[in-house]
Amino acid sequence: DVCVLGSFMKDLVASADRRPLPGETLHGTGFAEFLGGKGVNQAVAAARMGARTAIVGTIGDDRYGEEFLELLKADGVHTDWVVRHPELGTGVGLPLVLPDGSNSIIIVSRANAAITSADVEAAAEVLTSSAVLSVQLELPVEASRAALQLASTAGVITILTPAPVGPVDSSLAAFVDILVPNEVEAAALTGLDCDDEAQVPGIARRLADEWDLRGCVITLGSRGAFVLDRAVGEGVRIPAHRVATVDTVGAGDAFCGSLAASLAAGAGLADAVRLANAAGALSTTVNGAADSAPDRLAAMALLDG
Numbered sequence: 001d002v003c004v005l006g007s008f009m010k011d012l013v014a015s016a017d018r019r020p021l022p023g024e025t026l027h028g029t030g031f032a033e034f035l036g037g038k039g040v041n042q043a044v045a046a047a048r049m050g051a052r053t054a055i056v057g058t059i060g061d062d063r064y065g066e067e068f069l070e071l072l073k074a075d076g077v078h079t080d081w082v083v084r085h086p087e088l089g090t091g092v093g094l095p096l097v098l099p100d101g102s103n104s105i106i107i108v109s110r111a112n113a114a115i116t117s118a119d120v121e122a123a124a125e126v127l128t129s130s131a132v133l134s135v136q137l138e139l140p141v142e143a144s145r146a147a148l149q150l151a152s153t154a155g156v157i158t159i160l161t162p163a164p165v166g167p168v169d170s171s172l173a174a175f176v177d178i179l180v181p182n183e184v185e186a187a188a189l190t191g192l193d194c195d196d197e198a199q200v201p202g203i204a205r206r207l208a209d210e211w212d213l214r215g216c217v218i219t220l221g222s223r224g225a226f227v228l229d230r231a232v233g234e235g236v237r238i239p240a241h242r243v244a245t246v247d248t249v250g251a252g253d254a255f256c257g258s259l260a261a262s263l264a265a266g267a268g269l270a271d272a273v274r275l276a277n278a279a280g281a282l283s284t285t286v287n288g289a290a291d292s293a294p295d296r297l298a299a300m301a302l303l304d305g
């Protein structure tokens, strides 16, 4: 089984020809709403990849919270450990997308920021009985640390996606088995540049040594991924699948959810990354966040194709 601790973010996306000036009201050219947040994205991805999945997090007692519970239920994700906060609203993201595809995003964490270590301890049963726990950094670090520590102490395989990019609390390292940074996060953590292919194995090795990891996986966007399994020693460079990409939002989460599902099913790290690489690629062929995660059959077909 997979357990995900993470965020719930309702995305309200506006498109416009340019950014509004201070004091200006600008007519937009389009609007879309998506259910996202790294926690939800990873949980939906893990469930679609065939894992029994539970999510731990906080939402508001509002319409967006209802929408999340419906989506998660439809995908078979257990929501018994989701806390509904009566006074705070569900987290929202407000991206503005420009014609060249670039964006500016305002995130308001709301209920996500209210999760406490006590909420996490109330979910101890699912955190310690799952095969894999996946955590990102959109929630207060105390909650992430409490979950990682509970799971790690119980022998659960723990995965950390160090996103969004920023300083990472070094006290998390002791409880993390597998670190999955993208190239921006890997660069921020080491000061080294993943654009230079020759550096990538050394960056993974350095993170694995510094964090005393079981494995380090660096996702490289349209270049694929690199996986270092310390038990095996040598790293493996896995090239990306060629797909018709329309929207890369959530690719990293589809990748991590798939990785968690495969590890929970007993796969080795390199094989788990191969399938995650297919899941990440497929997620870029669909618009949206949580709902762009592919199912297991589609990912296997791309991998075998």
Ligand code: ADP
Pocket (backbone or CB within 6 Å): 182, 183, 218, 219, 220, 221, 222, 223, 224, 225, 240, 241, 242, 243, 245, 248, 249, 250, 251, 252, 253, 255, 276, 277, 278, 279, 280, 281, 282, 284
């Ligand atoms: P994030 O979404 O966190 O920035 P990446 O951009 O590194 O993460 O994407 C995660 C994974 O998704 C990649 O390692 C790769 O497997 C897959 N992926 C992302 N973009 C593409 C793409 N354009 N073509 C094929 N696969 C992709």
